[in-house]
Amino acid sequence: GEDVEQSLFLSVREGDSSVINCTYTDSSSTYLYWYKQEPGAGLQLLTYIFSNMDMKQDQRLTVLLNKKDKHLSLRIADTQTGDSAIYFCAETPFDGGFKTIFGAGTRLFVKA
Amino acid sequence: DTAVSQTPKYLVTQMGNDKSIKCEQNLGHDTMYWYKQDSKKFLKIMFSYNNKELIINETVPNRFSPKSPDKAHLNLHINSLELGDSAVYFCASSESPGESQETQYFGPGTRLLVL
Numbered sequence: 001g002e003d004v005e006q007s008l009f010l011s012v013r014e015g016d017s018s019v020i021n022c023t024y025t026d027s028s029s030t031y032l033y034w035y036k037q038e039p040g041a042g043l044q045l046l047t048y049i050f051s052n053m054d055m056k057q058d059q060r061l062t063v064l065l066n067k068k069d070k071h072l073s074l075r076i077a078d079t080q081t082g083d084s085a086i087y088f089c090a091e092t093p094f095d096g097g098f099k100t101i102f103g104a105g106t107r108l109f110v111k112a
Numbered sequence: 113d114t115a116v117s118q119t120p121k122y123l124v125t126q127m128g129n130d131k132s133i134k135c136e137q138n139l140g141h142d143t144m145y146w147y148k149q150d151s152k153k154f155l156k157i158m159f160s161y162n163n164k165e166l167i168i169n170e171t172v173p174n175r176f177s178p179k180s181p182d183k184a185h186l187n188l189h190i191n192s193l194e195l196g197d198s199a200v201y202f203c204a205s206s207e208s209p210g211e212s213q214e215t216q217y218f219g220p221g222t223r224l225l226v227l
Contacts, residue, residue, distance in 0.1 A: 033215075035218075037153075040221075041220060041221070042116075042202055042204075042218035042219050042220045042221050043155075043202070043204075043216075043218040044218065045215050045216070045217075048215065086153055088155065099157060099160075099168060100157075100216060102155045102156075104152070104153065104154050105153045105154075105155070107153075
């Protein structure tokens with residue numbers, strides 16, 4: 001079945017890089033996403049990567065996709081206290097019946 | 113301009129009551145969703161509508177009934193509320209299901225507390 005797994009917590013110091021990892025099971029996934037949820041708010045799309053790409057960079061964000069290992073990571077450079085949030089990995093399987101599958105979310109704590 | 117809006121933002125009610133949550137999107141999207149996020153932040157899809165037609169119906173109690181009067185609105189009605197229904201309910205929308213990149217835009221959430 002479809003499953004997306006992430007570690008639940010990550011703590012970093014302000015200014016360091018954060019790397020949030022995700023593994024997924026459905027190799028047919030077309031798009032993989034990273035969403036951010038700040039306290040008391042809805043999810044907001046941060047970035048996405050198409051399955052035929054290995055890497056995507058967008059300012060401080062770098063997404064790496066290892067399709068062979070079904071591993072997705074999000075690197076945040078120069079992490080700021082405002083980056084403290086829950087980060088959800090998600091995939092859209094090709095034959096998922098129009099569903100996007102979300103991971104449980106990684107809680108990023110940034111210490112000043 | 114609010115892209116996806118939900119009302120109410122907070123809902124506190126007694127067990128056994130019937131309540132509705134409303135969702136509206138002004139993005140011109142064809143597809144709308146309801147998700148439930150529990151206290152551990154697990155996000156699970158409940159329903160999805162595409163052009164007013166139900167396309168995803170996960171295993172949820174039939175006390176939950178979605179209604180889509182038009183493609184810009186997807187409301188969620190819950191009968192006979194139970195303690196376990198306490199959660200944050202998110203509405204979302206996207207351009208079309210299963211085609212190319214499908215960014216979902218989320219509403220701010222409705223925090224439901226059943227006493």
